[in-house]
Amino acid sequence: MLENWVVTPTCLPLVLRRCHACASERFRANGKFRVNANHKLIDAWLLVLCTSCGETAKLTILERMNVRSIRPELLDLMHDNDPVLAAELLQDPVVRHRNRIALDWDDAWRLDTGGSDHPDHEVSDAIDVSVRFAARIPVRPVRLIAEGFGLSRAEVERLVTEGKLVSAARLSGKLSGDFTFTLKH
DSSP, X not given: OEEEEXXXXXXXXXXXXXXXXXXOOEEEEEEEEEEEEETXXXXXXXXXXXXXXXXXXXXXXXXXXXXXXSOHHHHHHHHTTOHHHHHHHHHOHHHHHHHTOEEEOTTSEEEEOTTOSSOOOOTTOEEEEEEEESSOOOBOHHHHHHHHHTOOHHHHHHHHHHTSEEOSSOOSSOBOSOEEEEEEO
16 A cells, blocks of 8 residues: 655745854844845845744845846745745755755754555555655754654564664654655554
8 A cells, every 4th residue: 555645835934044143043044035226236145033033034045136137936936925936945955055054954844754654554555655845954864754753763673673664765863855665564
């Protein structure tokens, strides 16, 4: 039996970066952009707010780019403060590296199991599960499997050790890409 699970974001992740005003390390992105043009050059930033003091910080998206080299649709999305664009840009490794930030995905995603939270299968059945990520969200596979089947993480670890839970992907550590696994009863 094949089940399809999807890991989907529920909101924008927190941005991990030190606040210059209060030394907090968490910022909330609200999808607002600031675009500034100086003659033929343009700068664009994604604005983030400190979760402690409310101080605004700017994450550089475009820096001293020629206006003609930027797609008009991209500029329109920035002027409209598009939250989907903000989510895409936060996940862009180039943007994260340029701004020296990391993302905190805790409480910013959910697992959709297709309605079967606790499957009742015969003892001889094997369950094949395909896990798809709607965004690059780093999550421990053991946590996903435990949540999807309503088990404890220790129970999932025991199943892996006993060889009853197998996958071509590494189940220890974190994954942010699609994978499959089989649960043997």
